[in-house]
Amino acid sequence: MMTNPGNRVTQGQFSFLPDLTDEQISAQIKYALKNGWAVSVEYTDDPHPRNTYWEMFGNPMFDLKDPAGILLEINNCRKTFPSHYIRVTAFNSTRGVESPTMSYIVNRPKKEPGFGLVRQECDGRSIRYSVHSYATDKSEGERY
Amino acid sequence: MSDIKNSDTVADDAKVDLEAEFNASNIQEVLDKLDRELIGLKPVKTRIREIAALLLVDRLRKKFELTSDTPTLHMCFTGNPGTGKTTVAMRMGEILKRLGYVREGHLVTVTRDDLVGQYIGHTAPKTKEVIKKAMGGVLFIDEAYYLYKPENERDYGAESIEILLQIMENNRDDLVVILAGYKDKMERFFQSNPGMRSRVAHHIDFPDYSAAELLSIAKLTLAKQNYRFSEAGEKAFADYLVLRMKLPHFANARSVRNALDRARLRQANRLFADAKKKLSKIDLITLEAEDVLASRVFTEGRTDADANGA
Numbered sequence: 001m002m003t004n005p006g007n008r009v010t011q012g013q014f015s016f017l018p019d020l021t022d023e024q025i026s027a028q029i030k031y032a033l034k035n036g037w038a039v040s041v042e043y044t045d046d047p048h049p050r051n052t053y054w055e056m057f058g059n060p061m062f063d064l065k066d067p068a069g070i071l072l073e074i075n076n077c078r079k080t081f082p083s084h085y086i087r088v089t090a091f092n093s094t095r096g097v098e099s100p101t102m103s104y105i106v107n108r109p110k111k112e113p114g115f116g117l118v119r120q121e122c123d124g125r126s127i128r129y130s131v132h133s134y135a136t137d138k139s140e141g142e143r144y
Numbered sequence: 145m146s147d148i149k150n151s152d153t154v155a156d157d158a159k160v161d162l163e164a165e166f167n168a169s170n171i172q173e174v175l176d177k178l179d180r181e182l183i184g185l186k187p188v189k190t191r192i193r194e195i196a197a198l199l200l201v202d203r204l205r206k207k208f209e210l211t212s213d214t215p216t217l218h219m220c221f222t223g224n225p226g227t228g229k230t231t232v233a234m235r236m237g238e239i240l241k242r243l244g245y246v247r248e249g250h251l252v253t254v255t256r257d258d259l260v261g262q263y264i265g266h267t268a269p270k271t272k273e274v275i276k277k278a279m280g281g282v283l284f285i286d287e288a289y290y291l292y293k294p295e296n297e298r299d300y301g302a303e304s305i306e307i308l309l310q311i312m313e314n315n316r317d318d319l320v321v322i323l324a325g326y327k328d329k330m331e332r333f334f335q336s337n338p339g340m341r342s343r344v345a346h347h348i349d350f351p352d353y354s355a356a357e358l359l360s361i362a363k364l365t366l367a368k369q370n371y372r373f374s375e376a377g378e379k380a381f382a383d384y385l386v387l388r389m390k391l392p393h394f395a396n397a398r399s400v401r402n403a404l405d406r407a408r409l410r411q412a413n414r415l416f417a418d419a420k421k422k423l424s425k426i427d428l429i430t431l432e433a434e435d436v437l438a439s440r441v442f443t444e445g446r447t448d449a450d451a452n453g454a
Contacts, residue, residue, distance in 0.1 A: 058269075065248045066280025068318040073276070 007114040009047045012087060012103040022071060025088065025106055029067035032090035032102055038062045039070050040091065041077050043084045043107075045143045048115075048133050057081075060091060074106055083109040083144040109144035160204050171196050174239050183364065184357040188232055191348050192239065199243040216345040217245065217320045218312055220288075220334075222327040223350025226396030229324045230284065232350075236322065237282040246320060248280035256290040259304045267300040271307045279318045288323035289333035305337060312343045353396050355385045362400050366431070371408065376433035381407075387441050403439070410435040 010016055020028070032039050040060035044051060057077040061070055070088070077086050086107035089100045113134035120128040135143040166172065175196065178189060198215060205212065217240065221229040234251050241249025254274050261267035275283065285291070291301040312321050323330070323344065334341040353361065359382050366372055373381060384403065388394060411431050415423060 059273075061273075061276060063277055064279070065250050065277070066318070068247075068279040068315065069276030072279075072315075 007112050009085065009105070009108065009112055009114075011047065011049065012105055014104045019108070020104070020106060025074065026067040026071055028102070028104065029070050029088065029090075033064055033067065035090075035092070035101075037090035037092050037101055039064070040089050041070070041073050041086065042089060043077055043081050043086045045081075045084050045109075045140065046133065046136055047085050047112075048136070049131065054085075054087065057086070078107050081107075085109070111144070156208065158208075160207055162200070162204065165204060166200060169200065169242055169244075171200070171239070171242050174235070174242055178235055178239075181364070182228060182231065182235075183360045184353055185228060185232070185350065188228075188348055188350060191346060192232075192236070195346070196239060196243060199240075199245055203244065214316050216312075216316055216343065218344045219320070219322045219346040219348060220330060220344045221322060221324040221348055221350060222330045224326065224352055224396060226398035226400075227350035227352060228397060229350055230286070233282060233284045233322050233324070236320070240282070240320060246281055250278075250281035251284055252278035252281060253284045253286060255286050256301065259285070259291065259308075260300050262300075264300075267303045268307060271304045275307070275311050275319065279315070282320045282322055284322045284324065287325050289325045289329040292333055292336055294336055305340065309339050309343060355382065355389060358385050358389075358396070358400050361397050362404060365401060365404055369408075371404075371429050371431055374430050374432050377431045377436055380433040380436040381431075384436050384439060384441055391441065403436075404431075406439065407431050407435045410438050 008015070014020060014028075029039055038060045041057040042054035043057055044054040057080075058073060061073070064070065074086065074088065084107070085105060087103055087105045090102035092099065092101040115131045115133050118130045118132045120130065122128055175189075175193065178192065182189070195217065202212065202215065219236070221232065223229055230253065233253075237246065237249040237251045240246045252274065258274055259267070259271045261270045291305055293299040293301055308321065311319070321344075323340075325333070327349065334344075359378070362381060362385075363373065363378075381403075385400070388399060388403065393399075408431070414432070414435060415427065
């Protein structure tokens with residue numbers, strides 16, 4: 001049985017939905033800006049679920065009022081890394097929170113090979129399981 | 145989104161109500177406020193009215209699906225110091241927002257320091273960051289002629305101008321750029337940057353204020369701070385203005401504001417020095433002739449600031 005038939009990586013918000021249009025992305029950014037969160041653009045070609053820290057595309061953008069500037073940056077990133085995963089993160093700097101409050105993928109490779117299950121035999125007859133991204137078999141930059 | 149657009153348009157033979165649209169935009173309210181709070185500045189107000197009319201008509205044309213390019217609204221304000229360039233720019237954001245031309249209508253004020261970097265590769269990100277902050281509103285570049293320094297060909301200002309030009313052309317929907325500066329220097333700036341001149345559609349010149357206008361400005365400023373002149377005080381201030389306008393470093397409304405600040409200082413001092421310790425409200429809000437006449441402009445023929453060596 002295939003658990004994820006489209007073989008799409010499902011991380012962050014909206015990842016079970018069809019890809020967001022630019023208009024929808026703008027609306028989400030607008031919501032983040034309304035709440036005073038700093039929005040940043042990040043990219044990676046290693047979408048392992050435990051790979052928390054993606055590369056930053058430019059600095060996080062503080063004090064913006066309008067989503068147009070961030071959309072500009074997203075499109076720049078898409079142009080530079082057309083087949084990487086790109087996500088938009090909103091950071092809430094309120095004291096005591098200080099963590100990302102929104103995060104969603106805005107660009108993904110055409111073909112996502114997905115993840116394989118790796119079984120490791122260890123002491124006795126016990127088995128350890130781990131997840132392995134097929135894409136990472138290739139070297140960085142050639143994965144997608 | 146396209147469905148919504150279609151429901152907004154009307155048939156070719158339909159009539160649209162200009163007045164209703166005008167009232168709906170609340171633009172009259174903003175224009176009235178402009179008339180009330182800004183003294184003089186006739187050419188500026190006329191141009192703002194024209195721009196408002198153009199945007200309104202554009203909106204009606206859209207209802208008939210008569211597409212035209214979004215008009216370029218990049219502006220250049222020239223004029224002497226203190227003629228209200230920044231104040232009008234601030235209003236511009238509000239007006240353009242009411243007319244639906246910009247989305248947020250905030251004003252980002254920058255000078256050369258905020259746009260131009262200090263080493264190779266520093267300028268582009270710096271300029272872009274400022275532009276991103278201004279998107280959806282108005283980017284006000286004060287003393288814009290400093291951006292271009294012809295005497296130093298390795299100056300990074302040119303790089304900043306290039307990025308600005310690109311954004312002014314490609315992101316017309318996202319932000320309005322207003323350049324400001326003294327007339328002769330801006331003229332030279334445009335001469336050496338013809339691309340900039342052609343992208344700035346509106347060149348608005350801010351005239352100097354007359355003495356009568358300055359007095360009205362003074363009274364308006366005082367009213368906002370809950371002060372007022374006594375009759376003699378007003379006369380003294382009118383005399384003061386005539387003298388002050390002849391002195392160097394006269395900065396129109398800004399000089400008036402500074403003069404008023406000093407008059408308030410002297411009024412407070414006078415109230416202290418007076419033997420009378422029970423003060424009425426009238427005492428507290430009235431600037432007397434002596435508060436104004438104590439100025440060095442009268443006694444020594446120079447400004448207080450000059451006398452202090454500042």
